[in-house]
C-alpha cells in the first residue's frame with residue numbers, strides 16, 4: 593500500500609537516536625525528506641548519514657526544543673531548504689530517574705516536563721502557522737502507556753506525557769478545520785537503545801539471573817508475549833502521518849502488544 597509520503601517534509605524531534613532514528617529511516621524510505629532534530633550533534637550526523645546511505649534525503653536540524661526561538665530559527669532553515677514542513681513528529685524525551693516520586697529531585701521533574709511537554713508545545717507553536725497557511729499538516733506525538741495506564745517510578749515522566757495526551761486532543765479540536773490531523777502513538781516497553789542501556793545498568797545492579805526473571809515477568813504481562821521493536825512503533829507513526837489516516841484525529845494509539853487495553 594502506498595502511504596503517499598513521497599516528497600513530504602517531516603521534522604522529527606529527538607531523531608539523533610533510538611525510535612526517532614528509526615522513524616527518520618522509515619519516512620526517508622517512503623520518499624519523504626527528513627529534518628533530523630536533536631541536541632546530540634553526533635547522533636544527528638549519524639542519522640543523516642544512515643538515511644543518505646540508504647538513498648534517502650535528510651538534513652540536520654539541531655536545536656534544543658525547550659527553546660522556542662531556537663526552534664523557530666531552525667524551522668525557517670528547514671523551510672528555506674525544503675520549501676515547507678508537512679509533518680511534525682514530537683518524539684524527543686528524557687527519563688531522568690527510575691525512582692519513587694519522593695526520591696526524585698524537583699530539578700529532574702522540571703527538566704522532564706520542559707523537554708516532554710513544553711518541547712512538544714514549542715514545536716507545535718513554531719510549525720502550526722505554516723501548516724495553517726498551507727491548509728495541510730500532520731502532527732504525531734509520541735507518548736507512553738506509562739501515562740495511559742500509570743507507572744510507578746516514572747511519575748514525573750508519565751505526568752509530562754499525560755500533558756502531551758491532553759494537548760493532542762485539545763489542539764486537534766482547534767486545527768481540524770485547517771486540514772491538520774493531530775494524533776499520538778503510545779508505545780509500551782520497546783527495545784530502543786534507551787531501554788537496552790537501562791537493562792544493562794540494571795544487570796550491573798541486580799545480576800543476570802534476576803534480570804532474566806524480570807524480563808520474563810514483563811513478557812508475561814504482554815498478551816503478544818514479546819517486547820516491542822522500533823519498527824512496531826514506526827509503522828503506527830507512518831500510518832498516522834499519512835493521508836490514509838486523514839479522518840483520524842485527536843486519538844491515542846497504543847502500540848503495546850496488548851499490555852494495557854484502554855477504552
Ligand SMILES: NC(=O)c1ccc[n+]([C@@H]2O[C@H](COP(=O)([O-])OP(=O)(O)OC[C@H]3O[C@@H](n4cnc5c(N)ncnc54)[C@H](O)[C@@H]3O)[C@@H](O)[C@H]2O)c1
Nearest residue numbers: 606609610611630631656657683684685736781782784786
Ligand atoms: N523505548 C521505550 O521503551 C519507550 C516506551 C514508551 C515511550 N517511548 C518514547 O519514545 C520516544 C523515543 O524514545 P527512545 O527510547 O528512542 O529514547 P532516546 O533517549 O534514544 O531518544 C530521545 C532523543 O531525544 C533527544 N533529546 C532530549 N532532549 C532534547 C531536547 N531538549 N531537544 C531535542 N532533542 C532532545 C535525545 O538526545 C535523544 O536522542 C520518547 O518520546 C519516549 O518517551 C519509549
